[in-house]
Amino acid sequence: MLNQRRIQRHQLPYYLNVFNRLTGKPLGFIGNLSEGGLLLISPYPMMLDARFEMRLKIPGHDGLMRFIDFSATCLWSREDVTPGSFDSGFELLSPSSEIRDMIAALNYYFSFRPALQAPAGRLAHSGSSASKASGEDYCHGH
Numbered sequence: 001m002l003n004q005r006r007i008q009r010h011q012l013p014y015y016l017n018v019f020n021r022l023t024g025k026p027l028g029f030i031g032n033l034s035e036g037g038l039l040l041i042s043p044y045p046m047m048l049d050a051r052f053e054m055r056l057k058i059p060g061h062d063g064l065m066r067f068i069d070f071s072a073t074c075l076w077s078r079e080d081v082t083p084g085s086f087d088s089g090f091e092l093l094s095p096s097s098e099i100r101d102m103i104a105a106l107n108y109y110f111s112f113r114p115a116l117q118a119p120a121g122r123l124a125h126s127g128s129s130a131s132k133a134s135g136e137d138y139c140h141g142h
Contacts, residue, residue: 015029015030016029016030016033016056017029017056017057018030018038018040018054018055018056019054019055019056019057020052020053020054020055021053021054021055021069022053024055027040027042027046027052027054028040028041028042028043028086028088029041029042030056031087033103033106034103035092035095035100035103036091036092037072037075037089037090037091037092038072038089038090038092039087039088039089039090040087040088040089040090041080041085041086041087042085042086042088043084043085043086044086045077045078045079045086045088046074046077046086046088046090047074047077048074048075048076048077049073049074049075050073050074051071051072051073051093052071052072052073052074052090053069053071054069054070054071054072055067055068055069055070056068056070056102058102068096068098068099068102069096070092070093070095070096070099071092071093071094072090072091072092072093073090073091073093074088074089074090075089075090075091076088076089077089
């Protein structure tokens, strides 16, 4: 009987925390993320139909923190099955190329493709700008 894993398991060693871009205060962490929106898991419910200015803080290879800023509108919010937690669904408003690249990198990272097949140009470091990052900056290894 074969008991070995055939598909590589991918896990993030930490959560992707979301902050209020204007105040710097934490809002919660990402439950899931796509070009259309995100699920925010938070200790409190979010105001419906409100626009939120959000920020992700991502560690870079150079040791400096990168910021990915975006805007989103809360479409729904409800209590999670975990006591003291709330799930809220947000629609991304005009997602920037930086957030779209991060979504593509996360989708690739958590897909079932062999590790050696990288999508052309998607995860490569483009230029020397400190605001850009490679796919390795988005999720640190396992």
